[in-house]
Amino acid sequence: MTAAHAPTSSLIDRLPKVRGELIAHASLAPLTWFRVGGAAEVLFRPADADDLAAFLAGTPADVPVTVIGVGSNLLVRDGGVAGVVIRLGGKGFAQIEALPGDRIRAGTAALDVAVARAAQDAGIAGLEFYRGIPGSIGGALRMNGGAYTSETKDVLVEAVAVDRQGRRHVLSNADMHYTYRHCGAPEDLIFVEAIFQGHPGDKGEVQKRMDEITARREETQPIRTRTGGSTFKNPEGHKSWQLIDAAGCRGLKKGGAQVSELHCNFLINVDNASAADLEDLGEEVRRRVKEKSGVTLEWEIKRIGERT
Numbered sequence: 376m377t378a379a380h381a382p383t384s385s386l387i388d389r390l391p392k393v394r395g396e397l398i399a400h401a402s403l404a405p406l407t408w409f410r411v412g413g414a415a416e417v418l419f420r421p422a423d424a425d426d427l428a429a430f431l432a433g434t435p436a437d438v439p440v441t442v443i444g445v446g447s448n449l450l451v452r453d454g455g456v457a458g459v460v461i462r463l464g465g466k467g468f469a470q471i472e473a474l475p476g477d478r479i480r481a482g483t484a485a486l487d488v489a490v491a492r493a494a495q496d497a498g499i500a501g502l503e504f505y506r507g508i509p510g511s512i513g514g515a516l517r518m519n520g521g522a523y524t525s526e527t528k529d530v531l532v533e534a535v536a537v538d539r540q541g542r543r544h545v546l547s548n549a550d551m552h553y554t555y556r557h558c559g560a561p562e563d564l565i566f567v568e569a570i571f572q573g574h575p576g577d578k579g580e581v582q583k584r585m586d587e588i589t590a591r592r593e594e595t596q597p598i599r600t601r602t603g604g605s606t607f608k609n610p611e612g613h614k615s616w617q618l619i620d621a622a623g624c625r626g627l628k629k630g631g632a633q634v635s636e637l638h639c640n641f642l643i644n645v646d647n648a649s650a651a652d653l654e655d656l657g658e659e660v661r662r663r664v665k666e667k668s669g670v671t672l673e674w675e676i677k678r679i680g681e682r683t
Contacts, residue, residue, distance in 0.1 A: 386399075386416055386417050386438065386458070386459075387399055387417055389435055389438065390417065390419075390430070390433070390434055390438075390459070391429065391430055391432075391433030391434060393419065393421065393422070393426055393429070393430050394421075394422040394423075394426045395419065395420045395421040395422040395426050395430075396418075396419070396420040397417060397418070397419055398415075398417065398418040398419075398420075399416070399417055400414045400415070400416065401414055401415045401417070401418035401460075402414050403415055403418070403443075403446075403451045403455070403456065403460065403680075404451065406443065406445075406446045406462060407443075407446035407449050407450070407451055407603075408445075408446055408447050408449075408509070408601060408602060408603055408604070409446075409449075409450060409451075409601055409602070409603050409644050409648075409650070409653060410601050410644060411450070411451065411453070411644060411648060411649060411650045411653065412450070412451025412452060412453060412455070412650045412680065413451060413452065413453050413454050413455025413456070413650075413680060413681075413683070414455040414456075415441075415455065415456050415459070415460035416455070416456065416457050416458055416459070416460075417458070417459045417460070418459075418460050418461075418462060419459050419460070419461045419462070420461075420462050420463075420464060420465070421461065421463065421467065421468075422465075422467050423467030423468070424467065424468070424535075424537065424543075424567040424568070426467070427461070427463075427537055427541075427565065427567065428537045428541040428542075428543065429541060430541075431537060431538070431539055431540065431541040431565075432540055432541030432542075433541075434459065436539075438458050438459055439456075439457055439458030439459070440458060440459050440461060440539065440563075441456055441458065441459070441460045441461070441679055442460075442461045442462075442463070442513075442565050443460060443461070443462050443679075444462075444463065444483070444484065444510060444511040444513045444514045445464075445484075445486065445510055445511045445514070447509045447510040447511075447514065447603065447604055448509075448510055448514060448518070448603055448604045448605070448675065448676050448677060449603065449676065449677050449678075449679070450603055450650055450653055450654060450676050450677070450678045450679070451650060451679055451680050452650045452651070452654070452678065452679065452680035452681055452682050452683075453649050453650045453651055453680075453682060453683045454680055454681030454682055454683045455680055455681065456679055456680040456681075457680075457681070461565065463482075463483055463484045463511075463513060463565075463567070464484045465484065467482070467484075468482040468483055468484035468485075468567060468568075469482050469484040469485045469486075469489075470482045470485070470568075471485050471489060471490060471493045473493060473494075473496075473497035473499065474570065476572075477497075477499045477501075477572065477573045477574050477575055478499075478532065478570055478571060478572055478573065479493060479494050479497070479499060479502065479570070479571045479573065480568060480569070480570050480571075481493075481512050481568065481569060481571070482512070482567065482568045483511060483512045483513030483516065483566045483567055483568060483569065484511055484512070484513065485511060485512050486510070486511055486512075487505040487506070487508040487509070487510055487511065487512060487515055487520065488505065488506050488508075488509075490502060490505050490512060490571070491503055491504075491505040491506040491585060492506075492585075494571075494573055494581070495578060495581040495582055495585060496578070498575065498576060498577070498578050498581075499573035499574070499575070499576060499581075500573055500574055500575065500576025500577075500580070500581050500584075501525075501530055501572070501573035501574050501576070502530060502571060502573050503523075503581055503584040503585050503588060504521065504522045504523050504524075504525035504526075504588070505520075505522075506585040506588045506589060507522035507523055507588040507589075507591070507592055508520050508521070508522050509598065509604050510604070512566075512569060513566050515527045516531070516534050516551070516558065516566045516569055517558050517566065518556050518557070518558065518675075519551075519553045519554070519555065519556055519557060519558055520556075521556075522588070523588060523591075526553070526555075527553070528548065528551070528553035530571045530572055530573065531548045531551065531569060531570075531571060531572075532547075532548065532569075532570040532571060532572050533545055533546060533547055533548070533569065533570050534546045534551065534560075534566050534568070534569040534570075535566070535567050535568045535569065536560070536564035536565055536566045536567060537564070537565050537567060538561070538563055538564055538565075539563040544564065546560055546564075555608065555609075556608050556675055595637065595638055596637065596638050596641060597635045597637045597638060597641050597643055600635070600641075600643045600644070600645070601643060601644035601645075602635070602641050602642065602643045602644070603641075603642060603653075603676045604641065604675075604676070605640050605641065605675050605676075606640050606641060606642050606657055606660075606674070606675060606676050607619075607640055607657075607660075607661075607672040607673060607674060607675055608672070608673045608674075608675045610670050610671075610672065610673070613668075613670060615640045615672060616638060616639050616640040618664045618667075618668050618670055618672065619634065619639040619640060619660055619664060619672075620639050621664075621667060621668065622660070622663040622664045622666070622667040622668065623663065623667075624639060624659075624660045624663055624664070625639040626639075627656065627659070627660065628645075628656070629652050629653075629655050629656035629659060630646075630648055630649060630651075630652030630655075630656075631644060631645060631646035631647045631648030631649070631652050632644060632645070632648040632652040632653040632655075632656045633645045633656070634656065634660060642656060642657060642676075650680075650682075651682060651683070654678060654682075657674065657676075660672070
């Protein structure tokens with residue numbers, strides 16, 4: 376355990392020694408794209424997959440464990456998160472490697488865009504859509520992340536995960552039980568790396584496709600704001616943004632939170648919003664859409680922690 380943060384929480388006294396970092400009462404707001412939310416009772420940054428496995432094996436079963444990635448599609452409530460919050464990052468989880476057979480191996484802290492670039496550098500096509508997803512591979516695995524007609528289920532070969540007892544598992548694509556923005560693998564599994572299948576591609580053509588995706592995102596999404604990405608899943612047969620627009624919610628505000636004028640399936644933190652502002656605004660959007668169209672929107676953004 377590093378000496379930079381002296382542990383003051385009694386929970387830390389019950390946790391095993393680690394090679395990574397344990398921090399008591401760590402603010403989570405700086406770790407999310409919304410920049411809101413309370414603290415983790417304990418934040419754990421494992422050094423690598425072995426450190427993670429040993430920690431999980433030695434952590435008492437009654438201690439809640441929550442995993443976060445780069446915080447791009449995450450809302451941490453203002454009351455914070457009880458137990459241990461695990462954040463994967465650094466060299467131990469962000470490695471990317473091109474493999475024979477037009478495959479890419481990536482750690483789950485690797486950014487989706489970095490995986491797309493690595494594939495392009497290796498002359499591998501089929502992973503360009505990751506250029507359009509603002510997050511990390513761990514989130515893409517857990518949510519079947521997708522964009523521009525492609526999804527993780529279309530390219531995943533296998534994923535490696537660690538369970539709550541610290542045991543390692545290798546899951547095939549079928550084991551993930553993917554549906555739209557959903558993974559049916561056990562919730563207690565923490566993904567640490569994955570292998571993706573592409574196909575031979577011309578580097579120039581792959582780059583062109585990625586540039587098109589980048590331009591489209593710039594034009595249609597508020598990517599330079601404090602946002603959590605797509606707020607609601609698209610209901611079958613509908614586009615969430617169209618339902619939200621039809622319900623008169625474009626530009627709707629609640630405290631420091633606002634529905635984006637550019638893309639109304641995005642909530643943005645425009646003026647020091649609280650997590651409650653953002654969540655309450657989202658619930659108001661859901662209420663209005665239900666009233667207008669009869670459709671119930673389902674949250675895509677993951678919400679964790681307790682309200683104050």
